[in-house]
Amino acid sequence: MSNRRSLKFTDIQNVKDSGKLIKRGHVQIYSKQTGKLLFEGIHHNDDLIDEGDNKVIVPGSILAARKFFPNLVPNIITPSYNDTLGLDSIQSLTTTEEINSSICLFAVGTDGCGIENSQVYDVDYTKWINPSSLVPFRYQPTTADLSSELRQIYYGRKAITASSRAAYYFKAFNTNPELHIQYLDGTNMDENLYNTDNNMGGEVFVQMKMSIEPEDCRDYFKQTTGINSAKINTISLLTAYPKSINGFTFYQGIRPMTKYNFPNESLIDETKGWDIIYDLYF
Numbered sequence: 582m583s584n585r586r587s588l589k590f591t592d593i594q595n596v597k598d599s600g601k602l603i604k605r606g607h608v609q610i611y612s613k614q615t616g617k618l619l620f621e622g623i624h625h626n627d628d629l630i631d632e633g634d635n636k637v638i639v640p641g642s643i644l645a646a647r648k649f650f651p652n653l654v655p656n657i658i659t660p661s662y663n664d665t666l667g668l669d670s671i672q673s674l675t676t677t678e679e680i681n682s683s684i685c686l687f688a689v690g691t692d693g694c695g696i697e698n699s700q701v702y703d704v705d706y707t708k709w710i711n712p713s714s715l716v717p718f719r720y721q722p723t724t725a726d727l728s729s730e731l732r733q734i735y736y737g738r739k740a741i742t743a744s745s746r747a748a749y750y751f752k753a754f755n756t757n758p759e760l761h762i763q764y765l766d767g768t769n770m771d772e773n774l775y776n777t778d779n780n781m782g783g784e785v786f787v788q789m790k791m792s793i794e795p796e797d798c799r800d801y802f803k804q805t806t807g808i809n810s811a812k813i814n815t816i817s818l819l820t821a822y823p824k825s826i827n828g829f830t831f832y833q834g835i836r837p838m839t840k841y842n843f844p845n846e847s848l849i850d851e852t853k854g855w856d857i858i859y860d861l862y863f
Contacts, residue, residue: 636704641838662835670831686751686819690714693815693842717748720800786862811848
């Protein structure tokens, strides 16, 4: 029987008294076996007490501003994961390619929570998942590298020569993102929205579906600190631009758009996986 669980991440815009636009996240984890809600918000002593924060962080804000104002030149260039991690097949991007980067990958890591599950850290707008805290989805022996098919799912390849391994730090979504334009009751809007009598309000969001499979993330811990330390507690949506090199896609300019911290999820049980729904509201 499957032991996979379903996570739902919802990013909601809230305007506080200061007028500052705040991105917030709402997590729901359901058992795929029973449909029971296993987790929502910050979990403490088996009680649901609060919501966690999902934030669009600095590089995501810069990219969004440049898409609306493509002639703007930022006064800083934030580091990319390509350069910081020393990923394989790094190429430079033109200004147009940088602006045309899109949300297309996600990453997980271990710097979102302390030892106790109650110690979920607030997301810092100026910080990403530290490269040293990223957990590769796959950590393959170089003699048994991923197939061509799997390399259309796993990206961010780095050859770890000393260990005769290849790490794949990032993963693609399961399906193409979907744009939802609807009223608050879930009814779809149409081109007559300006003339309708419906005044209940509406929302526009993009829904992304992704997964962490039972075979993901574990091998890295097995080869480094041991399976007993295997866990994740943060997730980021990533922007990047694809380049075809020697028949494979190597994403360039990989940077975080968002960061979401949550209580520690143990990976010791190697039958456990998650389905993730991430809604990004505009």
